Amino acid sequence: MDTFDNLANGIVAVATPMNLLLLLAGVMLGMIVGVMPGLGPSAGLAILLPLTFTLDPTGAVVMLAAVYYGAMYGGTITSVLINTPGESATVASTFDGYPLAKQGRAGPALVMAAIGSFVAGTIGAVLISVASPMTASLAATFGPPELFLVVILGLLTLIVIIGGNRLLGALSALIGFAIATVGIDIGTGQQRYTFGSVELINGIDFIPVAIGLFGVGEILHTLWRGGHLEKLAYFNVSARSRDFWPTGHDLRESAGPITRGSFLGFFVGATPGAGATVASLMSYNLERSVSKTPEKFGKGAMPGLTGPEAANNAASSGAMVPLLTLGIPGSASTAVLIGGFMMWGLQPGPLLMTQNPEFAWGLIASMFLGNIMLLLVNVFCIPAFASIARVPFRVLGPAIIVICVLGTFTVNGSIVEVAIMLGCGLLGFFMRRFGFSPAALVIALVLGPMAEESLRQTMIISGGSFGIFLDRGTSRALLVLMVLLLVLPLVTVLIKRAAARGIARYGAMRRRRARRSGGLPGGEHTPPATTDTVADSTDREPETERVDST
Amino acid sequence: MKHTRIALASAAALMMTLSACGGDSGGGSGGAYPSEDMDWTIAFGPGGGNDIMARTMVDILQRNDLYPENIRVENRDGGSGATGWGYLLNQAGEGYGISTTSGSFITTPLQADTGWEPTDFTPVGLLAADNALMIAAGDAEFQTYDEWVDYATGKGSVVVGGIGTVNVDYIIQQMVADAEGYEIEYVPYNDEGQMQTSLLSGAIDTMISNPGSIMGQIEAGQVTPLLFTGPERLEALPDVPTGEENGVSDLPSMPRGLILPPDAPQEAQDWWVETMQEVVETEEWQAYLDENFLLEDERWGEDFTTYLDETQTAFEEQLTELGAL
Amino acid sequence: MNLADTARPATRPSGRVAGWVRPKTVFLAAVLVVLAVYTEMAFALEWRTQAGRIGPGFFPRVVGIAGVALTLWGLVAAIRSPRDDEVVALEDEVGEADLGKHPRLLAIMVLAAGVFAATLISLGAIISSALFLMVMLSLLNRGRHVVNAVIAIGIPLSMYLLLQTLLNAGLPEGILPRF
Structure with a gap:
């Protein structure tokens, strides 16, 4: 229980009026930066890091934690409102977040995402206190073979995401893999597909591609379909403020996804490398396979947003475990944080927690308080953000293009990246029009290089033998997990079908009995109705499957 | 509170820029050398080794009022430094652009057509050398350099790691292996974090790392340093032998220096050499060197260019021999 | 310059009527050309390294060949049953007003x-x-x-x-x- 005391002390130490002000400023600033397409949490942290050098280390870390959470949430806002993920970890949030916004439910979607992030952040802070020794020893068993398997777990979600047209979806993913091979080959130092351009030797970044495919592609597609002629707003947003808040149904529906996403996210996030992106995709996959209504996913299902949101937030707590216990950065954002530590004269490493406990626990406490602050700020700000959805497209469209161009440019000051972004915008338009899957492309782009790199490293280590995957304990466990995840959807379908059949049989029996007893008594109206809908869905299920497999 | 501070800072910056602009139109070349804002390029992202060094220098310059005008620091990240130093290249002939160098300053032009060579720039000076440690996991069966050599020669072929392929890490691993007579399978990593967990998981036997980034883990006993590549033992790690002591001579190090755009005015070069000679005498600079375990290695002006040229030629030869180029 | 208004009636049919060259076929053909060039270049990269490990050309070749094969398949499918992409477009636009194409x-x-x-x-x-x-x-x-x-x-x-x-x-x- 020592750890809880530490956490409590950390919170008390951090919660001074000055620090709370920094927290507020950080959350607001982070959110504003995060809402700029292109500036995700790691870029946001990088831009705002120099501002914190004037503060004392505790104040700086408070502010940075706040910026981190603010920027992450800013990315969620753009994912939901303009279909543009700010970093690879929020790609999954666009799948159902944007459809929700288009149905006029931007407010509830943003509030539910904030609640999901808050719960996940809280669970994450508690898990850091309780589970970090265990998680750290797990993270220390991760070599290239394990990383490869985790990346493959992430890539398996492509099967779920591709949905509609399998052929074009697979082709989209292959285009993503192809784009991912641009740049210097880490294995040999050779250049691939750079055509002599210095700008391309580090490869094509996720950010311009995602902004182009999602954000600009969506704008072009809406323009082509005449969105500027819509009399009303871009989205069917109702003016009633009550509709900005989630319903009880939303909350009940999301409780499970948020809890599962938090635990999944924390442990996947603790693995250096793939972390938050894989965690959010796995959560989406998981929620779809356990959902009673998987056909709603991709068309505005609340669990499809809240699960991945919780997962990517918990993953950011998870990434703190290797940082604080091993001194190893688990993600791009924690790498920036490590740079900050060194600037403040702190030595990142396993001893950080024993030598500077007030700092380490201050960091964890600020993450926790940052979450609370974010939720509070959001209660006031979400109506304002969601009202963006009420701006007519004819104004919003060009404005988003400007923001996308400037946002992309500021990340690296590179005009080539702006050109890539706009080119991908055009590609995104055609992909949308002809039924390709932009999501599959960006996921392949993010995970493809990791898969290639870790497989090649594995093969060097093993001397070319695949037996290495069976020799190592963690890798064996991951293989088992992979098989489970592949089998789980099949099993749930079978169970669901069996259960539905049972209920239908029971309903039919009751109906027969009711008929025999001569007409239905007034109070018995509901049971037959429910049995009918169940029977209905059992009838429909094989049909949707057939559509999917063709 | 924070907002007002930022607002004040930006207001001040605005005033300065406006007054600087007013000065510009009068005639930039007329006055004594530092009469304009300095445009300081960091060719890497915030938080990295290069970034920390640059910001430490700027901090010292400003705190001691050594540079009379404003210094604008900007991270121009991309292409392993190619973008940032390419930006400096485009300021050729001017004296108000400046940048710090690191290992990539030598290796990036070797593997990509950057359009510049290290020797193209106007040198200010080499300020320090960044040496590396060969690291083993804390629970490995070898905990000293001699044990490692016994283990490696006994096994014949070992798996070792480092960052990148066209990099000093590879050269160091290969030079040590050649000198001691064992074979290596070199695993290149992109990311220090992944390499560290890889080592802890037992996937690789040793890795190369900078003292600054690994010291925390060393103190905790999580990893063990086997060999230091510098000319003398580190004060912080008196038990770790150097390559020199074990008959592996001339292990490469990373140059940490300062450059101006190509063909910068003589007065600009002179001013910076003189000023940096003052900077390296300050306590803050010494503290920076100690904290980051850098060795003082000063070569001013043309000596720096000669050093860059020699180092690059040596790297090129070694990497070509290894088949990495 | 009354673009937005004139564009509507003039361009409306082009998106719907199957013309001599259908947009989807052209797009797939363009993807095919790009992927073919990509694959061609992949064969200039080594399949294996000198040490016999996976080389820089391995992934590009696998990706390129699979990409070309899938694009060809998609092209054949698109030419055989031109209605498919209409279905996709319709599915996407359910519940949204038809404001023409621009x-x-x-x-x-x-x-x-x-x-x-x-x-x-x-x-x-x-x-x-x-x-x-x-x-x-x-x-x-x-x-x-x-x-x-x-x-x-x-x-x-x-x-x-x-x-x-x-x-x-x-x-x-x-x-x-x-x-």
Whole structure:
């Protein structure tokens, strides 16, 4: 229980009026930066890091934690409102977040995402206190073979995401893999597909591609379909403020996804490398396979947003475990944080927690308080953000293009990246029009290089033998997990079908009995109705499957 | 509170820029050398080794009022430094652009057509050398350099790691292996974090790392340093032998220096050499060197260019021999 | 210049009627060409390294060959059953008003965005984005000159103040003085 005391002390130490002000400023600033397409949490942290050098280390870390959470949430806002993920970890949030916004439910979607992030952040802070020794020893068993398997777990979600047209979806993913091979080959130092351009030797970044495919592609597609002629707003947003808040149904529906996403996210996030992106995709996959209504996913299902949101937030707590216990950065954002530590004269490493406990626990406490602050700020700000959805497209469209161009440019000051972004915008338009899957492309782009790199490293280590995957304990466990995840959807379908059949049989029996007893008594109206809908869905299920497999 | 501070800072910056602009139109070349804002390029992202060094220098310059005008620091990240130093290249002939160098300053032009060579720039000076440690996991069966050599020669072929392929890490691993007579399978990593967990998981036997980034883990006993590549033992790690002591001579190090755009005015070069000679005498600079375990290695002006040229030629030869180029 | 209105009746049929060359076939053919070149270049990279491990050409070859095969398959399918992409388009637009298709406006937007990016550095962030906004708003948001002018100047200015002045994130000032 020592750890809880530490956490409590950390919170008390951090919660001074000055620090709370920094927290507020950080959350607001982070959110504003995060809402700029292109500036995700790691870029946001990088831009705002120099501002914190004037503060004392505790104040700086408070502010940075706040910026981190603010920027992450800013990315969620753009994912939901303009279909543009700010970093690879929020790609999954666009799948159902944007459809929700288009149905006029931007407010509830943003509030539910904030609640999901808050719960996940809280669970994450508690898990850091309780589970970090265990998680750290797990993270220390991760070599290239394990990383490869985790990346493959992430890539398996492509099967779920591709949905509609399998052929074009697979082709989209292959285009993503192809784009991912641009740049210097880490294995040999050779250049691939750079055509002599210095700008391309580090490869094509996720950010311009995602902004182009999602954000600009969506704008072009809406323009082509005449969105500027819509009399009303871009989205069917109702003016009633009550509709900005989630319903009880939303909350009940999301409780499970948020809890599962938090635990999944924390442990996947603790693995250096793939972390938050894989965690959010796995959560989406998981929620779809356990959902009673998987056909709603991709068309505005609340669990499809809240699960991945919780997962990517918990993953950011998870990434703190290797940082604080091993001194190893688990993600791009924690790498920036490590740079900050060194600037403040702190030595990142396993001893950080024993030598500077007030700092380490201050960091964890600020993450926790940052979450609370974010939720509070959001209660006031979400109506304002969601009202963006009420701006007519004819104004919003060009404005988003400007923001996308400037946002992309500021990340690296590179005009080539702006050109890539706009080119991908055009590609995104055609992909949308002809039924390709932009999501599959960006996921392949993010995970493809990791898969290639870790497989090649594995093969060097093993001397070319695949037996290495069976020799190592963690890798064996991951293989088992992979098989489970592949089998789980099949099993749930079978169970669901069996259960539905049972209920239908029971309903039919009751109906027969009711008929025999001569007409239905007034109070018995509901049971037959429910049995009918169940029977209905059992009838429909094989049909949707057939559509999917063709 | 924070907002007002930022607002004040930006207001001040605005005033300065406006007054600087007013000065510009009068005639930039007329006055004594530092009469304009300095445009300081960091060719890497915030938080990295290069970034920390640059910001430490700027901090010292400003705190001691050594540079009379404003210094604008900007991270121009991309292409392993190619973008940032390419930006400096485009300021050729001017004296108000400046940048710090690191290992990539030598290796990036070797593997990509950057359009510049290290020797193209106007040198200010080499300020320090960044040496590396060969690291083993804390629970490995070898905990000293001699044990490692016994283990490696006994096994014949070992798996070792480092960052990148066209990099000093590879050269160091290969030079040590050649000198001691064992074979290596070199695993290149992109990311220090992944390499560290890889080592802890037992996937690789040793890795190369900078003292600054690994010291925390060393103190905790999580990893063990086997060999230091510098000319003398580190004060912080008196038990770790150097390559020199074990008959592996001339292990490469990373140059940490300062450059101006190509063909910068003589007065600009002179001013910076003189000023940096003052900077390296300050306590803050010494503290920076100690904290980051850098060795003082000063070569001013043309000596720096000669050093860059020699180092690059040596790297090129070694990497070509290894088949990495 | 009554573009938005004239575009509607003139271009409406082209999206629906199967013409001599259908857009999807052209797009797939373009993808095929790009992927074929990609695969061709992949064969110039080594399959294996000297040490016999996976070489730099391994992944590009696998990806390229699979990509070419899938694109060919997609092309054949698209030529055989031209109705498929209509289905996709319809599925996507369920519940949304049919406002016609606007390829000319789309082309203007793409072109304007290209000019915007090309002039970003020389003219500076504020001026080039203001010009882009003015052109696009005068086409899309007709007649509301005051609103358009306020947006066209307000958005670039506030972006510049936020990103450059406040955060020093590096936007080009171009022909305006830096502030």
